[in-house]
Amino acid sequence: MSGLSESSILSGLSELGESNEPNGSGAGELSGPGGPSAGKLNGSGPSKSRSSESSVSSGLGKSGASELDGISSSGLGGSRKLRIAILFGGCSEEHAVSVKSAQEIARHIDAGKYEPVYVGITRSGAWMACERPCAGWESGNCLPAVISPDKRTHGLLLAQGGALQTLRIDAALPILHGRQGEDGTIQGLLELSGIPYAGCGVQSSAICMDKSLAYMVARGAGIATPEHWVYERGELPAAGAPATPPASAYPVFVKPARSGSSFGVTKASRSDELAPAFELARRYDAKVIVERAVSGSEVGCAVLGSGAELAVGEVDQIRLARGFFRIHQESSPETGSENAAITVPANLPARLRGRIQETAKAIYGALGCRGLARVDMFLREDGRLVFNEANTLPGFTPYSRYPRMMAAAGITLSEIIDRLIALALQARE
Numbered sequence: 001m002s003g004l005s006e007s008s009i010l011s012g013l014s015e016l017g018e019s020n021e022p023n024g025s026g027a028g029e030l031s032g033p034g035g036p037s038a039g040k041l042n043g044s045g046p047s048k049s050r051s052s053e054s055s056v057s058s059g060l061g062k063s064g065a066s067e068l069d070g071i072s073s074s075g076l077g078g079s080r081k082l083r084i085a086i087l088f089g090g091c092s093e094e095h096a097v098s099v100k101s102a103q104e105i106a107r108h109i110d111a112g113k114y115e116p117v118y119v120g121i122t123r124s125g126a127w128m129a130c131e132r133p134c135a136g137w138e139s140g141n142c143l144p145a146v147i148s149p150d151k152r153t154h155g156l157l158l159a160q161g162g163a164l165q166t167l168r169i170d171a172a173l174p175i176l177h178g179r180q181g182e183d184g185t186i187q188g189l190l191e192l193s194g195i196p197y198a199g200c201g202v203q204s205s206a207i208c209m210d211k212s213l214a215y216m217v218a219r220g221a222g223i224a225t226p227e228h229w230v231y232e233r234g235e236l237p238a239a240g241a242p243a244t245p246p247a248s249a250y251p252v253f254v255k256p257a258r259s260g261s262s263f264g265v266t267k268a269s270r271s272d273e274l275a276p277a278f279e280l281a282r283r284y285d286a287k288v289i290v291e292r293a294v295s296g297s298e299v300g301c302a303v304l305g306s307g308a309e310l311a312v313g314e315v316d317q318i319r320l321a322r323g324f325f326r327i328h329q330e331s332s333p334e335t336g337s338e339n340a341a342i343t344v345p346a347n348l349p350a351r352l353r354g355r356i357q358e359t360a361k362a363i364y365g366a367l368g369c370r371g372l373a374r375v376d377m378f379l380r381e382d383g384r385l386v387f388n389e390a391n392t393l394p395g396f397t398p399y400s401r402y403p404r405m406m407a408a409a410g411i412t413l414s415e416i417i418d419r420l421i422a423l424a425l426q427a428r429e
């Protein structure tokens, strides 16, 4: 929490008191040292001009501090909008993808039902409430803001003018990808906070993030996975050592065990390509996985829901002209991929598409997913399906597969957001 001194934390705590109760008394969840009349987000500190404070206020409250007054005094359970924290950015290599995903969520969240509060996490891990997600968001008007692990807050602690203020949150949408976003860490914080949140819980997020653990669980459920070798500390074994892939295994894919968007992935055709591939993978994770390449095409299925009530999108299919799928690292993915053609719905017989959807649901269930996940598989030429990975917070960019698969099934991004929030609230009941 940059910018917070110990004394400001202490003086902030003295502000929390009654306004910290759920269903706040109307004393003003956001009132700072200047008291309610000073305006809900106006602290006494000199760090920001009044104009920048009010524009942050309007960004946070959509239409300004007075609307926030109304919201905090109307209490929960009334007809007021649900206040949704949208977390984006993050410390992983997928920061930029997350910003694009969050922009798309911002465009489609129903402003008639929800009051979004955007909380960005910088690449170095600073948390800030900001007006909206966009490239360079952190240089706009921002306030240090963190999710409080204290259940009494049930929301954010915002630092302003040397004091801490609270903002109750009804539910959180973590729109974060990769390490410390999709791996159970944010989910753990949200569990502590008591704030209902969209998507998978701590355990399934952690398992799905680690390709080798996900394979273990999937295999236990009778799902085929690629043949693979795991190197816990990412050390390249000596040539010919028992743990190395045999010459017959090539080509192999060398990947960080816990990353995404194809960061650190190499296709190695010969054993002498292993060392540089390991080096690249190790930049993203100490744990490295090597897999025998599965030939065929890649297929995916978007899953939405929990327990037995699951909606699935239309299946998509990726055909590669060369190399492997790495759209998020291409220079202009918005205008199409350099090497991949994605077809949705996949040009496959309906029965096969149905089998892909059923397999995706089985994998989703085996991995303990809830809320949403995009389940990726390889479709071999002999028709067998091999599990690739489950993305528990898949991309929501305009060219991302999850929203496109759902749209093809008639489920819009606004509806996905509605369902995710409803599922998050139900999970708490």
Ligand SMILES: Nc1ncnc2c1ncn2[C@@H]1O[C@H](COP(=O)(O)OP(=O)(O)O)[C@@H](O)[C@H]1O
Pocket: 226, 253, 255, 259, 260, 261, 262, 263, 265, 291, 292, 293, 294, 295, 298, 323, 324, 325, 326, 376, 388, 389
């Ligand atoms: N075992 C494999 N066989 C064939 N292609 C693979 C294999 N593993 C990875 N790939 C290719 O590399 C891409 C990225 O790998 P993936 O396991 O999906 O990691 P990420 O989590 O980074 O998306 C896949 O979409 C696919 O094109």
Ligand SMILES: [Mg+2]
Pocket: 261, 262, 376, 389
């Ligand atoms: Mg992938």
